[in-house]
Structure formats: C-alpha cells, structure tokens
Amino acid sequence: MYVMGTPTTVGQLDPTSPDAPVAAHLGDPMREQRTLLTGAAVVDRSHRGVLALTGPERLSFLHNLTSQHLTALADGQGTRTLVLSPHGHVEHELWLAELDGTLWVDVEPGTVDDLVGFLTKMRFFTQVEIKPADLALYSVVGPGALSAVVRLGVAVPAEPDVLPVPEAKFHTGSVPPRPTSVYGLRPLPSATGGTGGFLRRHALGDLPVVDLLLPRATAEQTLAELDLPRAGLWAYEAVRAAAKQARVGTDTDHRTLPSEVDLTAVAVHLEKGCYRGQETVARVHHLGRPPRALRLLHLDGIGTDELPAKGTEVTADGRTVGFVGTTARHAELGPIALAVLKRNISGETPLSAGESTAAIDPD
Numbered sequence: 001m002y003v004m005g006t007p008t009t010v011g012q013l014d015p016t017s018p019d020a021p022v023a024a025h026l027g028d029p030m031r032e033q034r035t036l037l038t039g040a041a042v043v044d045r046s047h048r049g050v051l052a053l054t055g056p057e058r059l060s061f062l063h064n065l066t067s068q069h070l071t072a073l074a075d076g077q078g079t080r081t082l083v084l085s086p087h088g089h090v091e092h093e094l095w096l097a098e099l100d101g102t103l104w105v106d107v108e109p110g111t112v113d114d115l116v117g118f119l120t121k122m123r124f125f126t127q128v129e130i131k132p133a134d135l136a137l138y139s140v141v142g143p144g145a146l147s148a149v150v151r152l153g154v155a156v157p158a159e160p161d162v163l164p165v166p167e168a169k170f171h172t173g174s175v176p177p178r179p180t181s182v183y184g185l186r187p188l189p190s191a192t193g194g195t196g197g198f199l200r201r202h203a204l205g206d207l208p209v210v211d212l213l214l215p216r217a218t219a220e221q222t223l224a225e226l227d228l229p230r231a232g233l234w235a236y237e238a239v240r241a242a243a244k245q246a247r248v249g250t251d252t253d254h255r256t257l258p259s260e261v262d263l264t265a266v267a268v269h270l271e272k273g274c275y276r277g278q279e280t281v282a283r284v285h286h287l288g289r290p291p292r293a294l295r296l297l298h299l300d301g302i303g304t305d306e307l308p309a310k311g312t313e314v315t316a317d318g319r320t321v322g323f324v325g326t327t328a329r330h331a332e333l334g335p336i337a338l339a340v341l342k343r344n345i346s347g348e349t350p351l352s353a354g355e356s357t358a359a360i361d362p363d
Contacts, residue, residue: 018109018249021047025232032231033238033331036207040144041231042223046136049112050213053103055128062103065122065276066094067258069179069269073098078183078200080267082248082258083118088280090256092118093248093267097185097213099198104213106137108249135197135213138223141236145208148226149199157184157201157210165265168288172271181266188214188222197222205243238328241338244296250310251294251325251338257281259290260340292322293343296361299327299335299353307335308354314339315352321345324353336361 014020022044025032035041053062063070068081075098083092092115097104107115112132119130140148146156161182166174183202190196197214214222237247246252246261258268258281270285284290297314299307307327314322322341330336337353341360345351351358 019047019233021109023230023232024234026230029232029234029329030331032229033235035229036141036231036235036239037331038143039229040140040142040148041229041235042226043139043141043231043233043236045139045211045233045236046216046219047109048137049107049109049115050133050135050137051105051107051112051116052131052133053105053128054101054131055126057127058103059098061119061123061126061128062094062096063272065119067268067275067277067281068096069177069272070096072178075099076185077179078185079179079181080263082263082267083115084258084275084277084281086276088257088277088284089254090248090252090258090261090263093263095200095211097183097198097200099185099187104133104135104198106135106213108247111249134216136216136219138212138214138219139236140210140212140226140228141204141207141231141239143208145210146201148228149210149212151225151227152188152199152222154186154188154199157186157199158182159184160202162265166270168286170270175269175271177272180269188212190215190218203243204239204245207239207243234328237326238330238336241296241326241328241336242330242333244294244338246294246338247326251340253323253340256292256340257284257290259284260292261294289343291343292340295322295339295341295345296363297324297337297339297351297353297358298333298361299337299356299358306355308337308356312354314341314358316345316349321349321351 059070066081066083078097081094082090085091095106163180183200186199188196200211202209258264308324312324313320322339325338327337347360
C-alpha cells in the first residue's frame with residue numbers, strides 16, 4: 001500500500017546507478033510528481049557528496065580554479081561553478097554556500113573523491129582545508145515549498161539572482177565583478193550547538209525549490225517539523241527534465257561545453273580572468289555558435305514501453321546527431337528526454353532515440 005510521507009525506499013534504481021542509494025519512488029511515482037507540481041514534497045538527495053572548505057583563502061582558491069567569480073561571494077550567499085578540462089569541457093559542477101567562515105560544496109553522487117583529488121593537487125601552499133562534511137541534502141519542491149520551510153523557524157531565503165548573459169563580443173565591464181548567480185541561504189539553528197545545517201533557495205523552471213543541507217544525525221528530526229509528504233527521485237528528475245536543467249554526468253559527455261547545456265548564466269563568469277578552460281569558453285561565446293545544444297524531446301515509443309537508456313544515440317535519417325541524457329515519464333508531458341543535439345537540428349527534423357521516435361519541444 002502506498003502512503004504519502006513514508007520515507008521507506010519502495011522503488012529501487014539499478015544498483016550500478018550513482019542514484020541507487022536513494023528512493024526512486026515510494027509506491028506511486030505519478031502521484032508523487034503531481035504533488036511536486038501542485039503542492040510540496042521532500043525529495044531525498046542525500047547521496048550527493050558534500051565538502052567543507054575552510055581557511056582564509058578558500059574563496060580565492062576556487063576562484064582561480066573554476067569558472068565562477070567567487071572572491072565577491074558574501075556570507076549568506078550561494079552560487080554554482082564548474083571545473084573544466086584544459087580544453088573547456090565540463091568535468092564537475094559545484095554548488096557552493098558561504099556561511100560563517102565555511103564554504104560548503106555539494107556535487108554529483110560518486111564524484112566527490114575525484115574532486116577532492118583534483119583540489120588537493122592544486123592546493124600547493126594555499127591556506128585552505130578541504131574536508132568531507134557529514135551533511136545530507138533534501139529538496140523541498142513545489143509551489144508550497146516556501147511557505148513550508150517557514151515551519152523551521154527561519155525566514156524564506158532570497159529568490160535567485162541570475163545575471164543576463166552578455167552578447168557575443170561584449171564590451172569590457174559588461175559583467176559585474178560578482179557571481180553571475182546568487183542563491184539565498186539561511187542557517188538553521190541546532191539544539192545541540194554547532195551547525196544545524198542550512199537552507200538554499202533555487203528553482204526548477206517555475207517551481208520553487210529549497211534545498212536543506214542537514215547533519216545526518218538530526219536530519220529526520222528536522223524533516224518531521226516540515227510535516228510534508230515524501231517523493232522519490234524519479235519525480236524530481238521528471239520536473240528537472242521538463243524545466244530543461246542539465247545534470248552534469250547525466251546530460252553531458254566528455255566533450256560538453258558549458259554553453260551547450262545552458263550553464264553559462266548560472267556557473268560561468270565571462271570577465272573574471274584566467275582559469276582552466278577559459279580560452280575555449282571565451283572563444284565559443286564570442287563566435288556565438290556552440291557546436292551542440294540541449295533540447296527537450298517528446299518521445300513516442302512504438303512497440304515498447306521502455307524509455308531510452310542514458311547515452312542512447314539520437315539519429316536523423318540514420319545519422320547520429322546527438323545523445324540522450326535524462327529520460328522520464330512526466331505527469332503532464334508524457335515520456336520526455338533531455339538530449340544534446342547538433343545545433344543545426346531543427347524542430348521539424350524527424351528523430352529517433354532507440355526504439356522511440358522523438359520530436360523537439362517547440363518551446
């Protein structure tokens with residue numbers, strides 16, 4: 001029997017998936033998804049890796065290594081940044097939160113060890129300490145998310161502030177010397193002293209999202225105060241795909257550039273100076289023609305109920321024109337997928353993805 005709010009894992013993912021540690025669903029994926037679309041529910045994303053960076057040079061350290069302008073990140077602000085390859089390809093996306101002398105970093109499941117190895121090699125004599133943090137991430141999603149988190153006794157974080165991306169060949173000084181995306185934070189009190197975690201506000205399209213990063217030992221106690229139903233990761237991924245928000249590692253490959261998957265506005269500062277991969281990012285932006293683009297596909301399975309697997313080739317007239325990333329059954333849109341396609345593929349082009357026919361979303 002399905003009970004909204006029961007945190008027991010009912011739907012398990014493929015055990016080889018990096019998402020396997022959390023619930024895919026709790027008995028009724030479509031009902032859970034509709035709750036996200038019309039009300040609010042808590043999604044367990046506690047399998048994401050979390051780090052704590054401390055030391056007086058923590059911000060300048062990441063500023064010099066990654067794509068975002070971080071030296072002006074103020075206490076109580078969050079943002080996003082990318083670790084790029086020397087050729088400008090996306091390797092890691094970091095969600096950052098600066099609070100009371102600590103820079104909290106959360107990343108995709110299964111990637112934290114690789115990121116720590118890279119940061120440690122690049123530290124040299126920089127005054128920064130990099131340590132794992134025992135925080136777990138839970139996302140409150142839906143139109144009622146903002147009113148729900150008030151029950152925790154804190155004010156709603158400020159709404160996201162994202163700068164417009166400048167046109168190609170823009171004038172110097174077009175981008176202010178600050179993070180291009182700023183997400184409001186709120187610290188949570190702890191009854192036992194120390195950190196009680198914090199809230200971070202962002203959005204999936206028009207849906208408000210409040211991430212709760214909570215100490216694992218007290219997470220369930222905090223979540224109980226919200227008195228919200230639970231939803232599995234399938235519901236979250238469906239609304240994320242519909243909002244056309246790429247997930248690094250799922251909707252990217254080893255050649256992906258930030259501009260191909262719409263990460264420039266939220267994670268790339270185009271005037272901050274040198275960092276690894278900066279030359280490629282600048283060249284592609286000023287030429288104005290990334291080779292590929294992220295597209296939302298509508299799928300029509302003919303003779304199969306299976307959605308295409310991640311990495312399935314997208315073809316047009318027998319030619320490979322891209323690949324599938326996230327796939328989902330959306331409560332309103334039906335079967336959908338995010339795909340990275342050659343930029344010249346138009347919405348009128350007949351496409352196939354595995355056993356499914358596909359069409360680019362007109363919006």
